Amino acid sequence: SVPLSFFGGIGAASKQGILVKGSNYLEALNAVDTVAFDKTGTLTKGQFAVTDVLPQANVTQDQLLQLAASVEQNSTHPIAASILAAYPGELLPVQDATEQAGHGLRATVNGQTVIVGNAKALNAANVTFIKPDAPGTVIYVAVANHYWGCVVIADEPKNDANRAIQLLNQRGIQQTVMLTGDNHTVGTTIAKQLQMTNVYTDLLPADKVKIVEQLTTPAHHRHKKVAFVGDGINDTPVLATADVGFAMGGLGSDAAVEAADIVIMGDEPSKVAQAMQIAKRTRQIVI
Ligand code: ADP
Numbered sequence: 364s365v366p367l368s369f370f371g372g373i374g375a376a377s378k379q380g381i382l383v384k385g386s387n388y389l390e391a392l393n394a395v396d397t398v399a400f401d402k403t404g405t406l407t408k409g410q411f412a413v414t415d416v417l418p419q420a421n422v423t424q425d426q427l428l429q430l431a432a433s434v435e436q437n438s439t440h441p442i443a444a445s446i447l448a449a450y451p452g453e454l455l456p457v458q459d460a461t462e463q464a465g466h467g468l469r470a471t472v473n474g475q476t477v478i479v480g481n482a483k484a485l486n487a488a489n490v491t492f493i494k495p496d497a498p499g500t501v502i503y504v505a506v507a508n509h510y511w512g513c514v515v516i517a518d519e520p521k522n523d524a525n526r527a528i529q530l531l532n533q534r535g536i537q538q539t540v541m542l543t544g545d546n547h548t549v550g551t552t553i554a555k556q557l558q559m560t561n562v563y564t565d566l567l568p569a570d571k572v573k574i575v576e577q578l579t580t581p582a583h584h585r586h587k588k589v590a591f592v593g594d595g596i597n598d599t600p601v602l603a604t605a606d607v608g609f610a611m612g613g614l615g616s617d618a619a620v621e622a623a624d625i626v627i628m629g630d631e632p633s634k635v636a637q638a639m640q641i642a643k644r645t646r647q648i649v650i
């Protein structure tokens with residue numbers, strides 16, 4: 364049977380915009396000592412500004428951005444919205460677009476195969492490219508396996524992200540970990556800015572699952588539990604793997620809301636610490 368006060372905990376949480384799917388998750392939260400976060404849209408705003416458009420010879424900036432934006436029409440990733448916002452002009456007709464999580468998109472434009480994605484996506488297609496000497500998330504473009512250039516975009520931490528990490532530190536959480544599909548430069552810069560303890564970059568969704576599995580292994584972890592916090596884009600597998608999965612409801616997909624144990628309405632990652640505070644108070648009432 365479930366102690367009545369756990370329902371009190373769930374009620375208190377829901378008043379703060381924190382929807383807990385069962386009293387067992389509040390109990391589990393009391394044992395969490397590691398909190399892992401997705402980056403894009405979770406710790407950062409997920410609204411990228413285009414900072415550089417770097418075409419190869421014989422391609423103009425306008426052509427490069429137009430092609431990237433045309434292909435990105437087929438994605439719901441925050442990167443897509445950001446590139447589309449930077450190109451207000453007319454878009455090209457695009458066929459057969461497919462998206463691969465953690466890579467980017469592939470589509471047909473004017474009868475030619477176009478790739479719009481990260482270094483992994485171009486490497487997988489054996490396209491040689493030049494890594495720009497600019498800090499930021501880099502979106503490469505290739506046409507018929509020839510490198511066309513890249514678009515560099517920059518995201519910034521949410522105002523609430525610093526507070527989220529600080530509150531967890533104050534609660535005595537041992538590790539705050541960033542798990543990101545973005546590149547090493549961007550991941551380490553933002554993790555350092557937020558004073559997180561650990562950062563893993565260039566990850567595919569399956570890599571995130573593996574790392575959380577390692578963190579949750581009892582031998583490694585002395586029966587402590589691991590929470591994962593994500594915005595729902597590409598996060599469904601890792602949400603299901605963590606002992607406690609948090610989906611940020613504001614941007615989250617239906618699948619992520621379903622896979623999560625706790626749904627945070629709105630976009631504040633500090634709600635994780637707030638949920639822990641409620642869980643602790645609830646336990647004190649039980650005892
Ligand atoms: P994060 O772990 O930071 O939330 P994702 O797993 O959603 O990131 O994406 C990882 C990386 O995959 C992005 O940084 C980007 O390089 C690439 N990517 C994902 N979706 C797209 C897209 N629609 N267009 C271009 N690149 C993409």
Ligand code: MG
Nearest residue numbers: 401403596597
């Ligand atoms: Mg993400």
